Amino acid sequence: MASFAESGPRRPVVESIRVDKVSPGARATGAVRALIVLLVALIMLIPIYVMFATAFKTRIDVTASPPKIFFQPTLEGLVLLFTDRALAAPARVQELQQLEAQGKLNLFEQLALASGQEITGPSPxxxxxxxxxxxxxxxxxxxxxxxxxxxxxxxxxxxxxxxxxxxxxxxxxxxxxxxxxxxxxxxxxxxxxxxxxxxxxxxxxxxxxxxxxxxxxxxxxxxxxxxxxxxxxxxxxxxxxxxxxxxxxxxxxxxxxxxxxxxxxxxxxxxxxxxxxxxxxxxxxxxxxxxxxxxxxxxxxxxxxxxxxxxxxxxxxxxxxxxxxxxxxxxxxx
Amino acid sequence: MATATVESSVTKSRVQPQSAQRQLSDRAIMNLFIWPTLLLLIAFNFFPLFYSLYLSFTNYRATATTAPVWLGIENYANILTSPDLWQAFTTSGKYVLFSVALQTIIGFALAMLVRGKFRGSGLITTLILIPMMLSPVVVGLFWKLMYNPNFGYFNYLIGMGQEGSLDMIASRMFNQPVPNLALAAVILVDVWMWSPFVMLLVLSGLNAIPDYLYEAAAIDRASSWFQFWHITLPQVKPLLLIAVLFRTIEALKSFDLVMGMTGGGPGNQTELVAVYLYRVAFLGQFRSGYASALAYIILIIVIAISNLYIRNLNRAKGA
Amino acid sequence: MFSHNTFGRLTLVLALFAILAIAVACASPAPAQPTAAPPTAAPAQPTAVPAQPTSAPPAASGVKEIKILWAQWDPADYLQQMGNLYEKETGVKVTVVQEPWGTFGDRFFTAMAAKSTEWDGVVGDSQWLGQGATSGYYVDLTDFMKSNGIDTSVTPATLQYYGEYPAGSGKYWAYPTEGDADGWAYRKDLFDDPKEQAAFKAKYNRDLAVPKTFAELKDIAEFFTRKDQGLYGVAIYTQKDYDAITMGVENTMFPWGGSWQDKDNNVMGVVNSQQNIDAVQFYKDLYDCCQAPGLSNAFFTETNDAFTSGKAVMAMNYFAFFPALTNEKTNQFAKGTSFFPNPAGPKGDRGAALGGQGMSVISFIDDAHKQAMYDFIKWFASEKNQAQWAALGGYTCNANVLKTDTFLKAQPFNPAFAETMTFVKDFWNIPIYAQLLTVTQTNFSKFIVEGQGTAKETMDTIATEHDKILKENGFIKSQ
Structure with missing residues (x-):
């Protein structure tokens, strides 16, 4: 805040005397209000949760019916998001599997390989x-x-x-x-x-x-x-x-x-x-x-x-x- | 950049030497503050606005090599006599009315609720804002997933999880067509997404209400209802009206959400006028002349509605 | 709002507009300088409106890179791989620019309206041929294709639908690149289940087998629709936004012997013919009895999803989207999945809706780039490279490659694909096709999904509106 505000004709509000803050039971209504807000916020965030959950679901889990609340999370979505991939030819798949056995593939490459794909580069x-x-x-x-x-x-x-x-x-x-x-x-x-x-x-x-x-x-x-x-x-x-x-x-x-x-x-x-x-x-x-x-x-x-x-x-x-x-x-x- | 020089020369030319010292600098400041904005707006809107106005009187396809053919008011006449479009305008009317009204009520209520500080109120308020931060395209896509009677969450959450009992997007319940259900589905999403917008603006308005007003009311032992009606509402009204004004304009123009969720269907049920406009302007049709005429009709409607709001806004401030 | 001196204000604003317009017009290139350097030198130069006449060397040697626009999907990746091969052989880089399906058309046509040279070629939808040819976006490839024998290397149906405009004119605007059509995936594991077979035989007095006719298909769909088990007979197209539901209905219309127009483009009595009415009614009945729930706004992704989640026993889709169903990672029933071509109608007619695209050369680019495109198409169209294209997963239209054993065995759905490509049909491809499409989309969605009106009313409305649009635009000769 500017210096003027301090030197100027300011009368600091030490304590509010607003009705809604001093009336009896204000504290209790405050708690109730907090509870209602929390509830509303939770309801509004359900679709966001769905989005979050979906990001870590396999494709089969996403289309499971009824929808799954608990599932085995996977990073497949991140692989899809951050990489460009191409289907690997069978010979190449074997080659890659050997590399995997030797532990030479990183996590993303392993996940891509699991669906028969090879990472060709980062995505745009x-x-x-x-x-x-x-x-x-x-x-x-x-x-x-x-x-x-x-x-x-x-x-x-x-x-x-x-x-x-x-x-x-x-x-x-x-x-x-x-x-x-x-x-x-x-x-x-x-x-x-x-x-x-x-x-x-x-x-x-x-x-x-x-x-x-x-x-x-x-x-x-x-x-x-x-x-x-x-x-x-x-x-x-x-x-x-x-x-x-x-x-x-x-x-x-x-x-x-x-x-x-x-x-x-x-x-x-x-x-x-x-x-x-x-x-x-x-x-x-x-x-x-x-x-x-x-x-x-x-x-x-x-x-x-x-x-x-x-x-x-x-x-x-x-x-x-x-x-x-x-x-x-x-x-x-x- | 270029604008700066133009604008400073304008400033100088407008300075009136006989004015008092303060007056003069006020004027200069005013010009300095306003003209960059105006110039930028004019630079970007001049050509598109007048070009499309001209096209609206012609028969022209942006993708055809033939020049625009002057039609006079034929496009406008066709639009105003087309039953499909009247239906689209009606649908848009319902959509705007219900979604803006619900957003206003819910947004206002939320603002009143989070107004008083409590532990974690800052965090919760920020969380409530999240739906608004999403891209409309993504929102459309995800709600289509939410509404899916197969693997969507929505039906389960409202206790209609039994298979085949509710299909919002198809406007069907128990396999029977229910009118306006798909439209309601779209409105619900719009309300979900934009109520936080109203909330935040109202909240800013609430926070700006001087405490002395409430103090005076407290001294007079005024009821909370009286306080709300005579202090809170009038004080918040200007910002609330701005929120409603922008939501109305945006809702009349929005098509991406509906396009992603229902494509205007089933049948014509959610074919908003903006969706219709997108369809004739793009999607292989590219009837630029006709689309421009339709856009100008929408513009006139928006101007009329905005004027009503603004008149109200000015009155609110005058009071 | 508009107070006392509104008029004065408006004049002022308008005057400012005018001044500013002049200012912008004069100074326009200036603000652009700092970072306006286009990504790839020549073709993107904004001021190069028409083809800059051949200042560049005439041969392809001068062109180092060609850019081809296509939608974002697997076949575009395959084309990129072909491009990489081409680069290895000739040194000319091929970049396949991919745009999302939903906006592929908007993007392309907006750029074309501004005579863009952003791309040298496009693999465009069959519907775009009329627009591309009559608006001068595409280069006429007739001579090029004939002199290089390319026109006879592909199957006649694909040449007609992906290349020729107007129909029957013998003028070609595109090289049939990705053939595609609708077919069906089905749960072979359920079909082969002895218990199901016995139950089916008891009920219908014939073996449970791949349907040869739509009547059989509906029996099977009804047989498998068991709501208590969450199992449904079919997943068919219903999406309204662009063309899906029309493509779906075409899959019954064509086998019923129906059509969109006669030889003179007449639609009255053709669109609302009894065959078409019956076909639409059949599609609606199929939707009502057996469609998996949630597929009221469904296209290729949704029908595939219904299939992979085990909701639908048979799913309609373009062949290009079937690879996802043979992959165990994306389809838990991949091992028990098989495919069949669109069944016959009541009188044994065959037909299926066409997908797929042909490769065209953009006319706004300079001659050197055109030559580079010709060279690439010529290389790409050779039988050897078409075999390679097919091996990668591209749907070749090359007649000889389609017949090879290698092709037929490469994918489980390839035999069905090869069969389908002999009887495909397409929607209108005249420049105003999208207006006609909007009419069919709305009315089909209204009748089939929303459940309003009757099949006859639907087809009568479509016929009337098509007739009006076609007459307004001069496609039906006035009597």
Missing amino acids: YVGRIVNSLIIAGASTFLSVLLGVLAGYAFSRFNLPGKDDLLFFILSTRMLPAVVVTIPLFLMFRQVGLYDNHIGMILLYTVFNLSFSVWLMKGFFDEIPREYEEAALVDGYSRLQTFFKIVLPQSVSGIAATTVFCLIFAWNEYAFALMMTAEKARTAPPSIPSMIGRGGVEWAAIAAGSLGFLIPVVIITFALRKYLLRGVTFGAIRQ
Whole structure:
């Protein structure tokens, strides 16, 4: 927090006297509430558990009926996910089996051999995750940055035609993407942004901008103006108040916007499929591509989806403090 | 990059020398803050938007070598008189209405529940957010597996595990067709996935409510119901409306989830207007002119609905 | 929302649009420079719209790599292995670019609409021939194939369906690469079980054997459908999103003697002929009596899954997806699994829905790359290499290779495949096929899965709508 917050007219809230916190039995209702939340969370996570379990099931176990809760876990899914394989000719299988007997095969190679396959190399999945990290990361940063700036301006300044501009910004998200795909494709090829990291970063930034601007404006609107005004009177410049007063207060909003923008950019599928080929392709289009080899490779899809989920969960978890924090200025009196 | 120079020159030209010192810098800051966003949006939307508007008045296939043929409003007329499309619009209406309403209620309730801190509340809240973090394509795929009456978990969890008793995707129960069951299945998944979105936004709104409001209410011995109705709800409303606004826009446009789960079937039961649009715009058809016209009709509907919301939003803030 | 001076605002915004458009147009290449270097030099150059006339040396020598687009599946891996052989022999690298099935078509056609030179060749669906030929995406291969004797090396049916457009014109646009059609997998272990055989004989007064007709198939399906044991007669296609349920219904339509059109492309009275109505009714009856549960939106993966999980005794599928059923790792019943071709209809007619693809040359690439593609196809089409292709697991269309013992014995389903390829038929392949397909998909799904209407109503609707679409687009000559 900025130094102003400490030196300024802050009256720290030592103890809340909100009704819901002091009424009799608040503790008991709190426990009940925690229990309900836990229950809801568990129900909502069942499909995630299924995904997790599926990632370690053999194909036969996945299609067992009734569905298996307990099963012998296998790493087959990971093999499918991280390697490219080819069916080995019978002669080659014998050769490999000899190598296996000599203990010269690693775990993945052994698992592949068990289904008569030979690993030919790593799969493109890893490279695509890296692309996803670059593209989603950079575009999230850009869209949050621009969203914070524009959101603040729209919230605090009285510019002419503000509502129309805001509506224009919102409307860029209204046209179904399906229709703009082909013109965008033509444009990208013309400008040299096709299959290019910068192109994808800009595209996702644009895709998220309307959301981040609106959201940040919403958050800024919630923050009382009194502090800024006080600071301005005290001789702070507008930029100083923005950086030292407003930004610290809007951390919770910035965190939420970051999480949302990241999720959208991270999971975007249609543009990634159409606007990239090999160089800049992200992971989402490669997850469903594990279908279609004579049966759904559920384990690989599940493992791929989970692996793809982990970075977002980590980032959200890291930001949870800010996501859930109340605005500390709440105690200001008017 | 290029934008920076353009935008700074714009800034300079807009500075009015006679303004007071503060006024002037405010103006500069405003321009500096807003124009990068506007320029980027314009750069990326200008060509696609106007090109597809033009195409919407033509007969054109993106995959054909023939140039677009001017049709006037024929595409629009065809769309508005097509019974299939009216049905698709109705389906979309049901879909958006039910899924957004349920998300709002569940999301709001969840936010109220996790609002008060308790041991592990941060962890649980983060866990609840997970469905939203998944890729819609994967979600569609996995729920198809969940709903499978053979080896899916869903039927067992709701006590319909007996074989052949329930097939959500086929809209059948006990081997009899049940209308709208497949649509309900799709809505359920959408609600599962996006309620956390509403929850997180509402939660942010709740956290921003100044405590003094509650303190004042406590002094007046106001009931919890009164507090909810007169403090919580009005204070959260702006962010809640933004959440609902974006969910509505997204739900009207979304097709990947449905495409992955039901393909619009059985029959036309889950053929949302966005699914229909995807079908005519891609999937071998590539009727770009017709698809553009349909997209613009969807755009107009979205604009109309958004306007209703925004009017409400402005009123909420005015109050 | 749009307040007082909306008009003024809009004008401002539009003016900005215009300024920006000019700015973008002038400055466009600039932002692209930093990392815009395309992955492989010449073919991906964004500005190279039509073929850059032969500045490159005319012979294949100038081309170091060719790229061929295909869907992501095992046969594409086999083609890559053929490509590796080719590289060893000639030094020209062959890269098979694989895109997921669901979006293979979207990806290809979007790129073609922008005259992309991303790929030199494509192994495209038989349905794409009309589009590829009339829109100028494919190079006309007629002379090339005739002068090299390639047209006569493949079976006539495959040449017609994978290569020729328009039907009967004698113009070829693709080399039949991966032949494919629908057939059936069945649980031979159950068929061979003496107890089952005795019970079946007692009930139907004939031996339990591979069905020769659809009537027999239905008897067997009903016989094995035992809900209390979780066992069902069949797993058939029902998926709505692209073409699955139509392909499934075709497997009964064609053996019933039905068709999609007559010689003049007329559909009224053809689509809604009695044969077609009966065939659709049969498909629906089969779905109602014996379909494994959960297969209401099913295509190749789902029918295979139903089979491997022991739910379905007989599963309809493309031959290309049967390798997964002979592999013990992916099918616990692999040892007891065998295959049969699509049975005959009530009057003994044969027919089956066609899958498979032919290899075409993209017309936007320069002549040197075209020559490199020709060279590869010529090499690939030779009998020796087609035998190699078949040995890897590719479904050759080469007439001689199909007849060899080596081929017939290579896989347990190869005899059924060779037989099927003599009577396959296909859906429309004109440029507007997808519009016709949407009609059949919706109406079949409505009748068979959703259970609405009758077979006659379904086929009448399809006929009417097909007639309208074909007339609008000039495919039916007006009387």
